[in-house]
Amino acid sequence: MDYTPSELMAVSGARELQDRQVVAVGVGLPMVASLLAKRTHAPNMAILFEIGVIDSEPIHTGVGLADPRVWYRAKYLSSFVDILGTLLHRGRVDVGFLGGLEVDRYGNLNTTLVGDPKGKFRHMVGSGGANDIASCARKTIYIMRHEERKLRETISFITSPGYIEGGESRAKAGLVGGPSRVITDKAIFGFHPVTKRMSILSVHPENTIEDVVATMGFEPHIPEQVPFTEPPRPDQLKLIREEIDPERMYIG
Amino acid sequence: MTKRTSLSEAVRSIPSGAHIGLSGFSITRCAMAFVREVIRLGIKNLTVSQCVGAMDTDMLVGAGAVDRLIYGGGSLDRFGLLANVNAGIETGTLLAEEYSSLSIAFRYLAGSLGLPFIPIRSLAGSDLLARIRERAGAEVAFVDDPFTKDRWLVLKPLVPDVSIMQVQTCDEEGNSWIMGPKWDSGEQVKASERTIVIAERVVPTELIRREPERCVIPNLLVSHVVELPYGAHPTSVYREYDYDADRIEGYVEATKSRDAFQAYLDAYVFGVKDHGEYLEKVGGMEKLESLRADPVLGY
Incomplete structure (x- = not known):
């Protein structure tokens, strides 16, 4: 294998994005995946950062959205009300693309309170724009590490709603859209059209369904046919390594 | 001056x-x-x-x-x-x-416009909303849209x-x-x-x-x-x-x-x-x- 799991995650994320889409992106691997898509098959995609940035072209890796490195060569610099309001809330964002600390079987995301081994809750980062994006985008993609403590049967706090309790509960809460993919370093998940439970779509090369299921906190829906995830192409890896994240801040 | x-x-x-x-x-x-x-x-x-x-x-x-x-x-x-x-x-x-980024931005926006409240699509179905309603009940509410009759979460200006x-x-x-x-x-x-x-x-x-x-x-x-x-x-x-x-x-x-x-x-x-x-x-x-x-x- 001549690529890392993080590189495969970024490439898999890029593959979910289409040309001309409007994508609201969180920091980290979602940013790498979006920049990769835009540099390859989706040149007319618009990349939005909640802080007020559209279509920047960073040449240095930033420490987060607050880093001007991430705003470099933007076409447009504005505000929360502009990006999260007049574009996202207005219904013009096709895809929300987020990282997460914990997700449950219905794609609810927790970035607020995480239990520690002593049974106490630690406060983490909260929402930022994540709740807004998960609530208002036409669909949402999550990218996160495949660990039992991150893919949980239940989470302690719903910061950003997925399908809430499954079935029709998201629509009943008055929300459109919902999570469409969860990309981990072992597999790609979708959601069952009726139950809205997480379902395995593909398993990354050199992984097995058994290992994928054994290393998560709940049993996902397993369809009869589960293909292997398509591996990254050399040109995608070259872009990630040499231009998008040369300091390996996000790819690790 | x-x-x-x-x-x-x-x-x-x-x-x-x-x-x-x-x-x-x-x-x-x-x-x-x-x-x-x-x-x-x-x-x-x-x-x-x-x-x-x-x-x-x-x-x-x-x-x-x-x-x-x-x-x-x-x-x-x-x-x-x-x-x-x-x-x-x-x-x-x-x-x-x-709250979330947009909820606070909307609360400021409502304040900047002198509006009594502002509707928002965010927060629904989340524990953020559940907590806000527990602690600061007077700062969020639900109202019916007078035109469509849809129910909306509304936020107080900040x-x-x-x-x-x-x-x-x-x-x-x-x-x-x-x-x-x-x-x-x-x-x-x-x-x-x-x-x-x-x-x-x-x-x-x-x-x-x-x-x-x-x-x-x-x-x-x-x-x-x-x-x-x-x-x-x-x-x-x-x-x-x-x-x-x-x-x-x-x-x-x-x-x-x-x-x-x-x-x-x-x-x-x-x-x-x-x-x-x-x-x-x-x-x-x-x-x-x-x-x-x-x-x-x-x-």
């Missing part, structure tokens, strides 16, 4: 118990010199609001100056979490009302007593340019009763008049103007200077224990008489020059 004054005078205009809005976002354009002066002068029991919690808020909370925080979550980006804010939430010493705005350039009346993305700064200023502008430089009004389309804060909203180069240090100001990574890492290290944080405050807040001494302490001109933004890159 000149509104120029010293940082100390501007800070003294804020009584303990006031609601202040701060301009920071994570580690950029944070009102750091302001916060250090608030702590030095012993102003307490503040309510702080901000869309995305930042280093300015975290330091104020760590110094025990904040009773209540109204924010949308936040961090110090890759440097770390808002450790003082989080500790306050975990131990119950800080009353934190947690109107700080004072907004503290770190900006690049202003004139002595307070007409201000903010370069780069503005996150919630515009709506926060316009919602607030008044604004204290802290600028990297104060220029003649004639220069503002030559490029009025750059001006995002008209002077009529401003009560005080403070000229304070590097006033956001160790956070960054776009097109002026980069964040000081070593100093932010030092801060993060200090937030790991009460004693270490007290030592940090003793060194960088109480141990210096003013912003000038602070800048000397963190490395003086040589260090600050090394942080100067490249004019092409902006950082």
